[in-house]
Amino acid sequence: MSSYAGEGSKLGRIINSFEEGFIALLLGLMTLVTFANVVLRYVFNSSLIWGQEVVLILFAWLVLFGIAFAFKIxxxxxxxxLTNMLPRRGQRIMALLSAAACLIYGLLLMKGAWDYFAPFAGLPPTEGRVLPTGFDTGARNNSFYMTDQVPMLEWLRWLEAITLNKGFPEDQWEHWEKLPRFIPYAMLPVAVAMMLYRMVQATVRIVQGKQDSLIVSHEAEEEVAAVAATHGEEQK
Incomplete structure (x- = not known):
């Protein structure tokens, strides 16, 4: 027993549409870039030098965003x-404990994702090994790191002033030759934040009795087995 997260509210429907549209966009772009590269290589003896790296970035985004989407559905x-051997009350308790463990893990992952991403965007990571105790404003600014082959998009040049050249006079500003790494890395905190959002929703549904657990239900398997058994009896 599970429900589609956030279907009722307008905000929930907007988030649902965004998630589904974004995943479809990522799949479409991966297919388009790969197809274009194949055509260029075998027909025109050329290639998009940045194509493979872009596909890898899109695939990483798809995996990270897909984790949150899988919690949703x-x-x-x-x-x-083992949990199926427990009585109904025991299964509910185990589901709640699992949800609590996932929330703790998600919070730790959120800290790790932010701390990894922040220096590449010229932002301060958190202090503290486990729990954030503040922000390390003296951390090194790593926004000068760039991707290997992906060209810089001119309409993103405004980011140089608030990341790469933050705190420097304009006559000393530098410029990215390739797309900065913090742009693909930005999916880390975004995806983990979405994951936490979906974990909280799933936990609330378990508390309300609208969902049994955080993992996929076996109802579909049981239905398939029942149909197969019925079909077998009809053939006899």
């Missing part, structure tokens, strides 16, 4: 052989 796999 209860599609994560899990082993429930």
């Amino acid at each position: 209860t599609a994560h796999l899990g082993v429930d052989a």
Whole structure:
């Protein structure tokens, strides 16, 4: 028993549409770039030198964003052989404990994702090994790191003033030759934030009795088995 997260509210429908549209966009762009590269290589003896790196970035985005989407539709796999042996109350308790563990892990992952991304965007990472105790304003600015082959998009040049050249006089400003790494890395905190949002929603649904667990239901498998058994009896 599970429900589609956030279907009822207008905000929920907007988020749902954004997630589905963004995942479809990523898949479409990956297919388009790969197809274009194949045509250029075998027909025109050329290639998009940045094509493979762009596809890798898009695939990483798809995986990270897909984790949150899987929480939304209860599609994560899990082993429930032991929990299914428990009574209904025991299963509910185990589901809540699992949700609590996922939330703790998600919070730790959020800190790690931010701390990894922040220096590449010229932002301060958090202090503290486990729990954030503040921001390290003296951390090194790593916004000068660039991707290997992806060309710089001119309409993103305004980011140089607030990242790469932050704190420097304009006559000393530098410019990116390639796309800065913090742009693909930005998916880390965004995806983890979406994941936490979906974890909280799933936990609330478990508390309300609208969802049994965080992993995929076996109802579909049972239905397929029942149909197969019925079909077998009809053939006899």
